[in-house]
Amino acid sequence: MLFRETVESDLDNLLSCVVDESISWAHPDRLLSNLEDGQYRHDRIWIAEQDGQILARAVWWAFANSDNPLALDCIYVHPSVDDRVGLAAGLLEAAHEAFGDRPAYHVFLQNGWRDDPTASAAIAWRQEAAARAGLTQELERLRYQWTPLAPMPKPSTRVVFTEEPDDEVFVEAFRQVAQGSLDFDTRQALTRMDPVDQAREEVEGYKSMPGDRSWWRMAHTPDGRLIGFALPEANNGGPVVGYLGVVPEFRGQGYVADLLDEITRFHAERGVERILADTDTTNLPMAKAFERAGYVNFSVRLVLSAYE
Ligand SMILES: CC(C)(COP(=O)(O)OP(=O)(O)OC[C@H]1O[C@@H](n2cnc3c(N)ncnc32)[C@H](O)[C@@H]1OP(=O)(O)O)[C@@H](O)C(=O)NCCC(=O)NCCS
Structure with a gap:
């Protein structure tokens, strides 16, 4: 069995891989369009090959300008393979070694997937393979969307x-908002990083998104005290909530709604058809705020990652 990254001449074989399970995957249209715009690259698609046939395929995603693969998007194993867990794990390990990194696996599933035997089966063997390759940490995020069918939020009367x-002003606000955050990635990052470095990394990360930096808003009381910030953003799929945060001293007063409404209004006034957002299942104040603001939970993102 040969594990290798692909080259352009593999394209026809890559397009013939079909996943017919209830799980997100790099289907031919997605593969072609993402290869075209640089979100996929041949050196970030790995295959297990025998006698010229693809027996397994793993596809990593990144923004077009990223130096490194950012997320594993798809795991496929040919139906004829008996030990699909072992083969997929071997393929992931080989690619991880070449990347010098173990990007998290992001899987999109329908709501209630645990009660759906086909969806649970589709994720079960992939999860086992991912775990063998070091992606043992599991996080579930709720995916929300807002459409103009929901009412247009009114401007806040208590937040300016x-x-x-100045990016440094956002860095300081991110640092304060990270304190006591229920967001899993933030909590994890703070166990291994200095809070200012963590905040700076967040600001850089959001700046690299396709939205416009000028969209970002600081939030203050009318007498100038910092409440937090609201970052309307975009990814390659369109407008997203991006990020928002309330500093610890203003929590528990419902300011999350003022900030979220500002983001929603900002995008809605640009005439967008849909705003997407994610939050961890454990970030209850945020999930409730989305629901109160007319966002609808339409699916789940499962993130399997390596302990850092
Ligand atoms: C999520 C967040 C914006 C909520 O802001 P908020 O304005 O305090 O939200 P609410 O006022 O609606 O709070 C509702 C309840 O949750 C509690 N709560 C809010 N944030 C909390 C936190 N980080 N930890 C524990 N409890 C929290 C509030 O005290 C309140 O409790 P109560 O009902 O008993 O009074 C805020 O916690 C935050 O900035 N967190 C860090 C950044 C973050 O997670 N952003 C969202 C990323 S998707």
Whole structure:
């Protein structure tokens, strides 16, 4: 069995891989369009090959300008393979070694997937393979969407929103908001990083998204005290909530709604058809805020990652 990254001449064989399970996957249209715009690259698609046939395929995603693969998008194993867990794990390990990194596996599933035997079976063997390759940590995120069918939120009467061109002001606000956060990635990052470095990394991460930096808003009380910030953003799929945060001293007063409404209004006034957002199942205040603001939970993102 040969594990290798692909080259352009593999394209026809890559397109013939079919996943017919209830799980997100790199189907031919997605493969072609993402290869075209650089979100997929041949050196980030790995195959297990025998006698010229693809027996397993793993596809990693990244923003077009990223130096490294950012997420594993798809695991496929040919139906004829008996030990699909072993083969997929071997393929992931080989690619991880070449990348010098173990990007998290992001799987999109329908709501209630645990009660659906086909969806649970589709994820079960992949999860086992991912775990063998070191992706042992599991996080479930709720996916929300807002459409113009929901009411247009009114402007806040108690929060003043302003543009802030100085990144360092956002770094300081991110640092404060990270305190006591229920967001899993933030909590994890703070166990291994200095809070200012963590905040700076967040700001850089959001700046690398396709939205416009000028969309970001600081949030203050009318007498100038910092409440937090609201970051309307976009990814390659369109407008997203991006991020918002309330500093610890203002929590528990419902400010999350003012900030989320500002983001929603910002995008809605640009005439967008849909705003997407994710939050961890454990971030209950955030999940409730989405629901109160007319966002509808339409699916689940399962993230399997390596302990850092
Ligand atoms: C999520 C967040 C914006 C909620 O803001 P908020 O304005 O305090 O939200 P609410 O006022 O609606 O709070 C509802 C309840 O949750 C509690 N709560 C809010 N944030 C909390 C936190 N981080 N930890 C524990 N409890 C929290 C509030 O105290 C309140 O409790 P109560 O009903 O008993 O009074 C805020 O916690 C935050 O900035 N967290 C860090 C950043 C983050 O997670 N952003 C979202 C990423 S998707």
